[in-house]
Amino acid sequence: MALMITDECINCDVCEPECPNEAISQGDEIYVIDPDRCTECVGHYDEPQCQQVCPVDCIPHDPEHQESEAQLMEKYEQITA
Template identity: 85%
Template sequence: MSLMITDECINCDVCEPECPNNAISPGEEIYVIDPKLCTECVGHFDEPQCQQVCPVDCIPLDPEREESREQLMEKYERITAVES
């Protein structure tokens, strides 16, 4: 699954720089996560970095975007191949 940011977000700006895939950006009211870029940090870290730094715990799994670890790794490989 990709992650999502809920409306509990306080726009503290700590999650955006932690995302290795640049999937987090400012939205109209709160930060948003691009599901096409979110790999839950698979390929980079053992745990999602945005969840680790979020002071209000507002970054859960997006139940509408289920992905297996293998699918997340494939997405990571596509993203990093484009960056190379």
């Protein structure tokens, strides 16, 4: 399942550089996560790095992009190929 950033985001800029897949970018008002690039850090780390550094805890799972661990690993392999 991909992650998403809620409107509680304070644009602190700490999540974007932590994403190994470059899935996070500045949106019109807040940062956004590209679900096609988000693997929840599967293949890179044990836990999503953006969630670890977010000071306001505004990065939950995106219910519209549910994926299994195997699907996230497959996406990681495609991105890093």
